[in-house]
Amino acid sequence: MLYAVDHHRGSEEHQPGESHHDPALIDGSGAVDTFHEFRRNITEAGVDSAVIPIVAASAQLARFWRGGLAMVFIDGGHSLEAALTDYRAWAGHLRPGGILAIHDVFADPAEGGLAPFTIWQLASQSGLFEPLGTEGSLRGLMRITA
Template sequence: MSLELPIDIHTVKGFLAASEGEALHHLAVEACGLGACLEVGSYCGKSTVYLASACKLVDGVLYAVDHHRGSEEHQPGEEYHDPELFDEDIQLMDSFRTFRTNIRAAQLEDWVVPVVAPSSVVARRWNTPLGLVFIDGGHSREAAMTDYRCWARHIVPGGYLAIHDIFPDPADGGQAPYEIYNLALASAQFELVETVDTLGILRRV
């Protein structure tokens, strides 16, 4: 039986498979008992809806971190560029308006704290313990490494690290998320819980 969400998720732009979103939802329900939830890379709010719907069930909170200027692949001329999200006046990507529209339509504003800034800037003074960190930001090696190094250390013992777009075979997709996934496992601070499509779920030991 599919998960019931407060909005037709197919109307929300994004690249998260339904199976991955449902896995995040169930994970967040458990993680909220350990600390706040945080996602890096909200885009138009697809993953946010899955996570915040879980937070609503258990009176949790989701911090949604994104500068909303698009990742490398969203820029003009790149594979995943969306002209509807391009602000012609300032010649920059801007997904924040669409993100807010979707979260409002889903009636989830009371469970989402949008943080509109680069991941590294937000993390500078961060001190809130996290039960779940979902990394789905920029897919360059530098961006993925920055997100991992900034946020993995804030996950409480027993909390979860979820990483999207893990492709062991380079022919299937970029390798940066797979690199930080392997880095987390090699650190001995995380153990594998499961993989769902391209979503890797790890627990902090």
């Protein structure tokens, strides 16, 4: 099973007036709501039976999460605060041998934001992870110690 944790209110860049804002994602109250789009994508991919959506703030859920995880995929807000919050909230839940995958990792902020690169560096230098590889802007690390 894959648990997909997201508040579905969009990242900073999805808000009205920002670079990736999509007016079609505004709900009846005037707020960004990406949940309908998420469900449509999961259905189109044919993975409804394998994905359990959890609509919650990442750090809030992480405080109550029990049990180790085999993989954590961080693809959230691109502010340093948002990226650090996700990393600090979930990295400790990974079992040894578990994969930490971070999306939108660019060393040059002009290419897509520095915050994911910063948390990738933090994890790489922590002594808890070893780098696995890169595919485009996705970088993976393996948890090597509890």
